[in-house]
Amino acid sequence: MSDASQPWKRIRDVVEKTLELSAEERWAVLQETRLERPEILPSIERVLEYEGKRADAAAPASEEGWEGRRLGPYEVLYELGRGGMGAVYLAERADGEFEQEVAIKVIQGGPLDEETLARFLDERQILARLVHPNIARLLDGGTTPEGVPYLVMERIEGEPITSYCRARGLSLEERLDLFRQVCEAVDQAHRSLVVHLDLKPGNILVVGDGQVKLLDFGVAKLLDSRPGAAGPSVGSSPMTPRYASPEQILGEPVSTASDVYSLGVVLYELLSGTRPFPGKGARLVLKVIEVERPMPPSQAAATRPVSGERSSPRPRDFGGDLDRIVLKAMARNPYERYGSAAELAADLERYREHRPVSAVPWTASYRLRKFVRRHRPSVVAGALLLLTLGAGLVARSMEAAKAQRERDAAQAARNRAEDLASFMLRDLWRNLEPLGRLDLLGPVAHRLKDYYESRPPETLSPVERQRKAEVLGALGSVLNDSGDLPAALQVLDEQLRLLEADARSGEAPALRRLVEGLSFAASVQRNGMFYEQALTTLNRARQLAEEGHRRFPDDPELGLLTAKVSDEIGIQRYDLGDLRAASEAFEAAWGRLEGLQAPSPNSLAVDDLRSAVALHRGVVLEDLGEYQRALPPLSFALDYTVSLHRRHPGEWLHLVNVVIPLTSWSRVQRELGSSEAGRERLLPILDELRQASSRDPTNVEICYQLSVALQEASNLEKDQGRTEEARSLLEEILERTEPFAATSEFVYVLDARVRAFLGLGRVEEARGPALDLLARGWGHQGFAELCSRHGITPPA
Missing domain, CATH: 1.20.1280 (Monooxygenase)
Structure with a gap:
């Protein structure tokens, strides 16, 4: 050990x-x-x-009789069950308004201590903020004349998820379908800053139609959304040790990862038909807190005696990736688990689609195995074709048959090329792009583009046209990140022509692809300071998104795109210096997101956009001088981006996404008199950015974000009176951006250089690029006012 x-x-x-x-x-x-x-x-x-306590012990029965009592408009009928804190009764509406059966939860008999009462009231507050089809609804609440609080809940007639699956002998796929619903409910709680802390089969019921309902938030905790705040401690809260995380058992701070652990235990039981840790009392608890990871569920299932008809999946039906997903969720250390229920659900979805999962290191051989599994028919056909040709078993006697074989071989070759293109575009690309390897991504994208352009356009199938559009979009992204904006815009223009043609079908997926393509093209146009063109593109995207949302109101991705385009318009207005118009656009985007509930796997996209819009709202409020109002949205965005970065170390996109919320939050803290808070959080990120820039010096985006972080670090040093350190950081900006100084295409880098020159008092060196930016209408973060203070103004 x-x-x-x-x-x-x-x-x-x-x-x-x-x-x-x-x-x-x-x-x-x-x-x-x-x-x-x-x-x-x-x-x-x-x-x-825990010694002497049963793992699932129920509370002692209360002597107080509730049957027949009236609680508000409801009459209590009989007891349904008991938990660690309250008893639940069936009741019916008795005021004659309408017929309705409900479940009423009351604190058990005996004197009400402050802790129990506070926990019960917390549950009421938590339930009031949770609205989701897979979470039992809070209908009402009140207090008896004796001062005992009660909750009126939706009545759920269902079975615990484990017994439901066992009784019906559900398949692996059916069990994973049910578990996906569980993850969606828990994810909703997490996004509402709630951790459940008592996830177990008895609190996860399945009703007759196969819908999951999550119950009993009696020991749940609200997370603190403030930056750097520690997770809540469970103290002596009741729990079920068999399903509780090690940190929960030990009374240490809890987080969303604590719920992920419990979800892992439930999934373990659903797959293997047994629990990961046998025993009871203190010895059970010792196993939970000591064992790094339990026996894989497939092994547990294989060693479990089976009598009669099997009621759980066969071990050979899962294992491998699924074992690793469960064990990652159940890692003893919270930071080794999935960061959220949504991440766990996303990995399970990847498993079901035969794609690589994050719980397994992505070696080349592993990705190739997944590629073959996903495309088994075409790979097998290709292998058989090669074997047949190699063995000389193809008949050559008839010219017609020969011509047919040649056509078949040509088609097989195209199929194999398509499969290879798909592998390169998806598996290989997804592995390289987070690492920021533009030097490798560029050649991949160019080769794919050359392949599609070697084919006459009229020979491309609809699927091949869609694939070609994806390739052009990927190449445009690489060219944009490399700073070659004219080439990027040329490629994206070709992509948009393909997307426009496909969108004429009127189908929702084609419409979504067109809106996404327009949105990205506008961001590249904005980088090149083609502002009017970018606004025209965005207005077209907004028109299409809103039209599509009206035609397909149940399509969550179109609803998401309407918010995304509004946010993009806000960014455009902001860069032009029109803060009020930008603020209106960001508020419109936030309003569209408020009621948006996207099913898996799109919930992550909703969270990503919600964080981005919160950031943009905060930045505008900062620029308007409304610092107290700016702090909450900036804190929200910072916490979210930091959590993603910690879950994906080494991926440059998650790293650079931390920079703007962090530096904005730090500036607001400085304005509110707390410089040291920003310094403590900024310096570690600064070191990571330097390392990322050294690994890929051609990545302009990393270079720019590093410059932003260096600028704020310089301001923090200056505030502390460390003048030399502040100047040294500004010199570093000029040194790192020097390779990109010769081009005027990537305007954000030029902006960073101008600010560094002015901070060092080198006004004349700043004048040239500053006047160039001002002539093009650049208004980012008070740029014109900054230049004016140093005597740089455009000629009349």
């Missing part, structure tokens, strides 16, 4: 030793431990609390 795990070994040794001792002898051992290893004593005492 590693050094890091030695405390767990010591905890286990002490607990196992004391379990067989008398109370006096146990006290003596604990006193000895207090002197030798005081840091592990709280964990030992917490584990010992």
Whole structure:
């Protein structure tokens, strides 16, 4: 066992030793431990609390009779069940308004201590903010004349998810379908800053039509959305140790990763038909907190005795990737798990589509195996064709047959080329693009473009035209990130012609692709300072998105695109210096997102856009001088981007996405008198950006974001009176952006250089690029006012 795990070994040794001792002898051992290893004593005492308790023990029955009582308009009929804190009763509406059966939850009998009452009221507050088809609804609430609070809930007639699957002998796919619904419900809670902390089959019911309902938020906690805030502690809250995370059992701070652990345990049981940790009491708890990862569920299923008809999937039906997904969710250390229920669901979706999963290292051989699995028919056909030709088994006697074979061979060759193009565009691209390897992505994209252009346009099928449009979009993205904007715009113009032709079909997917293409083209036009052209493009995209949303109101992606285009228009207005118009556009985008609930896998896209719009709202409010109002949206965006970066270390896109929210948040903190807060969070990110820029010096986007971070770091040093350090950071900006100084295409880099020159007092060196930007209408972040203060103004 590693050094890091030695405390767990010591905890286990002490607990196992004391379990067989008398109370006096146990006290003596604990006193000895207090002197030798005081840091592990709280964990030992917490584990010992579970000895003698059943893992799923119900609370003792209350002596107070509730049957027949009136609570508001409802009459209590009989008890349905009990949990760790409350009893649940069936009730019916008795005021004659209409017929309705509900479930009413009340705190169990006995004196109400402050902690129990606070927890119950927390549950009411939490349920009030959660609205989702897979979460049991809060209908009403109140307080009895005796001062006992109660909740009126939607009545759910269902079975625990494990027994539902077992009784019906559901297949692996059917179980994963149900589990996806569970993840969506938990994800909704997480996005509302709620952790459930008691996820177990008894709180996950399946009703007759196969809909999942998540119950009992009695021990749930609200997360603190403030930057850097620690997760809430569960203290002595009731829980189910069999499904609880190690940090929850030990009373340590909890997070969304705590729920992910519990989801992993439930999924383990759904797959294997058994629980990952047998036993009860303190020995069960010791296994939970000590074991790095349990036996893979496929092995557990293989060793479980089966009598009669099998009620769980066969071990050979899963294993491999699915084992790794479950074990990643159940990792002992929270930072090794999925960061959210949405990430867990996304990996399960990748598994079901035979795509590489994040729980498995993406080696070349692994990606190739997945490619073959997804495209097995074409790969097998290609292999058979080669074997047949190699063995000389093709008849050559008839010219007609020969011509047919040649046509078949040509078609097979095209199919194999298409499969290879798909592999390069999706699997290979997805592995290289997050690393920022433009030097590798560029040749890949150019080769794919050359392949499609070698084919006469009239011979391309609809699918091939769509693939060609994807290739052109990918190449345009590489050219944009490399700073070659004229080439990027030329490629994207060709892409838009293809997308426009496909959109004439009137189908929602084709319309979505066109709106997305227009939106990206506008962002490249904006980079080149073609503002009027960009606005025209965006207005066209908005018109199409809104028209599509009206025609296809149930299409969540079109609803998302309407918000995205409004946000893009806001960015355009902001860069032109029209802050009020930008603010209106961002608020419109935020309003469109408020009620948007996108099903998996689009929930991540909704969260990404919600974070981006929050950032843009905060930046505009900062520029308008409304610092107190700017802080909450900036904090929201910063927390979200930092969490994504921590879950995907080494991926440059997640790293650079932290920069703008972080530097904006830091500036607002400086304005509010808290410079040190920004410095503490900025310096580690700055070091990561330097490393990323060194790995890929051709990536202009990394270079620009590094410049932004260096600028804010310089301001922080200046505020602390460290003038030389501040100047050194500005010099670094000029040094790192020098390779891109000769081109005027990437205007953000020129902006960074002008600001660095002015910060160093080198006004004459700033004048040339500054006047160039001003002549093109550049108004980013008070640029014109900054230049004016240094005597740089465009000629009349």
